Amino acid sequence: MKFGIVTFPGSNCDYDTYHAVVDALGEEATYLWHKEHDLRGSDVVILPGGFSYGDYLRAGAIARFSPIMREVAAHAERGAPVLAICNGFQIACEAGMLPGALLRNASLRFVCEAVRLRVENADTQFTNRYDRGQLVTVPIAHGDGRYTADDETLARIEGEGRVVFRYVGGPGDADEWWSPNGSMNAIAGIVNAAGNVLGMMPHPERAVDDLLGSSDGMGIFESILSRVAA
């Protein structure tokens, strides 16, 4: 399977994502330059983390207008998988591929740490290798990760099981909602209505090697593989 990893000029997790796909998953990956209009035959598109165009205005606000995003949107509309991580999640929201928005963290500070997530829906093409309710450890690193949506949207995505990952744990109870950035309902990741676009603030590509603390993120890449291969 071929993974296309979009490189915006300020992407900085494209390299990590590439290595997660190639080294840990053992699949093919290619970088997709933001000025191009060609997905180079990618089966899966990844919008990686970083600061696409500096993000001084608003994270992802400029990236949605870049040439490659037209192809990414068309790819998604065809029902093909898009994994949008961190800055990629912000861009996907700005581009209207996912509902809601990611605002400045409630603390007003950047936050980098390993967090615990609960898999809320294990029936998506990104999570079928996990069990529902499974706790996984994945790092976060962002300044604008506070998931926000209007009441109606929030009720809809909750009702349709589209909240895929939730932050839990924290200093106290391991299973309690606990948001490191002030996200509504401690939301860490959601899918679109068709279920083929996953946006998440945590970085699964940073959790593919026990040497670095966790390999819990592998489940996402393996899920994509098993679903698309099937």
Next chain:
Amino acid sequence: MTPLPRPGDPTITPALIAEHGLTIEEYQRVEQMLGRAPTFTELGVVSALWSEHCSYKHSRPLLRRLPTKAPYVLQGPGENAGVIAIGDGLAVAFKIESHNHPSAVEPYQGAATGVGGILRDVFTMGARPIALLNSLRFGSLDSPRVRYLFAGVVKGIGDYGNCVGVPTVGGEVAFDEAYEGNPLVNAMCVGVLHEKDLIRAVAQGVGNPIIAVGARTGRDGIHGASFASADLSEENEAKRPQVQVGDPFTEKLLLEASLELIHSGAIVAIQDMGAAGLTSSSAEMAARGDVGITIDVTKVPLRERGMTPYEILLSESQERMLVVARKGREREVAAILEKWDLTASVIGEVIAEPVYRVTEGDRVVAEFPGTKLITDCPTYTPDAREDPTITALRARDVGSIPERREEADPLWTLEQVITSPTIASKMWVYRQYDHTVRTNTVIGPGGDAAVVRIRDTRRALALKTDGNGRYCYLDARIGARIAVAEAARNVACTGARPLAITNNLNFGNPRRPEVYFQLREATAGMAEACEQLGTPVTGGNVSLYNESPASAVYPTPVIGMVGLIDDLDSITRSHFSTEGDTIVLLGTPTAELGGSEYLARVHHLVAGAPPNCDLKGERDLIEAVLASIEAGVVRSAHDSSDGGLAVALAECCIIDRGRPLGARIDLSSFAALPMRALLFGEAQARIIISTPDPTALREVATRHGVTSTTIGTVASADDPLEIRVGDRTLTASLPWLDRLYFETIPDIMTKSAAAVVTAATESPV
């Protein structure tokens, strides 16, 4: 060609010369070098290049004493960064630099641009930056102004590195009133390259074009180098325009474009336009190549109209590089820069005539013979004399200071020491730094040293910054030795062999004999330690004039150490990991208390002699630890230093925050020592090891001539840390330790939310 004054140039008067930071003797030297009076533009150029910051005029004679050679040193001091070989054709480029003065005035941008500058120093050697570290000093957190500086500096460092995508993996922060008006902000960058890609900033090849790359030149930062070369004064706030503004997004583009340029072979040399901007980058590259150079300032892309040659030459606008391309390959260079949406303009060329010439169109505005601008700068060896009050402080018998009544309970004392912001966890700080990007960080901030693996190899680097202003204040020579030894020890605890250092000398005004004395002693102590421990100095930075109206800072040499781990399996962490392991202390506790955190915190006293530093003992200890790790008998290793043995043991129990373990410790075999010295004294050359095989471990230690003592056992997560000394026992529960250690700084900073908000609203650009 003789340059002519431009219309509107001010007349050069003694006052103008003084304003440019030059002495009358230095000015006369310029006249002699030129055989005439300089123009205003030339005066500006000389003032920047002969500033302390660019010329090292007070430190160069001292720096010559530092060892700089080893078989694996590929590039020593004098380049953008030092470079060492680590095997398999790979090399590491690294350097530390200060941004103290800008950060004192504008903490967010001052710190951010410090990170930007050090990144450029590393990638202009052809290296991909893989890690950032820092070393920070602030006044007491009781002061709202200090909390504002602290929050702003941390946010500035974080925002810049996070955006560029280079992990900030380690550092150190200490707080002391001595830094109240003049914080220290030192940033270190480490990069990896293939030896064959190593490029030096040496201009070569007559006819080769000189190209300005990156951001446009504006009026910001003019005379930043001179600003950094004078004491901070009440007029600091008025100097805000001398602080530059950072743009990490452009930096990221520059980073990628520069590495592509270097790999393309289309360029000869590349250098950051850092301190003193275009002036220093062009003059330094020409001097290294011993070639002539000519630059036309009208070709430099500008951000605003009406800038004079003087301003263009001295601007310190950020994210700019100067490139010497190969003649005929300009289009290749332009194509790479265009890909990254960066501007590039040919602004001059390398010439055969031995001259440094600046023109404004056809008019020559500055011209210096040969490379004299760099080589003719005077050096000074001022008077050195120790301040007698420091001699007296050091001589004080601190062991005889009576204990406070509360000290009858050692738990009280432990609480005082562990809640010192200098000792307490800096998680509040490093949570704001992306330390996991690039997915190579094996050990991030919070341990003894950071460990970053080198992809596609079995190797890893161990990185650490270390400094101790208080020891250096009391005895600069011993303090500097300890800084090197402690950095080496920290690196060794992770399983790495210490290889080389970069240093940052943060001192006061060298024209004061007592400051110059400290600088001289510290350099000597550093040289001794580097010789003994086999860690040459490959470059660094000198920051003098760190004084505010209140006082000079403590003399603070900061060491940035690089160590090499040959096999990922050797990586060793600092916390206890396995219940039932035996705890062994390598090294010996002493009765020393001088310069300790205990004295500062409990008795509000900075006095006594700092702990003894036996360099041979340190070397033996490092060898013993490395041999034990290689023998596979070390489960954890943690250096015991600031705060003493009790703090180090507490850290072993709790620093892996999700998985704390208790310990049962018995120090009765040292009961002859005063309890407070045993628990809180900072005797050097000590490491706490947990091991499944104490017999084998102690055998290795003995073989290396290192004293070892079995002091206890790792207990369960439900047990406390219990330390017995004879019939006295200190029992500290893990949740209690956790709260004190991890919540001290967040508590202080939440109380001052206003300061945090102020800093947070200042976004980049």
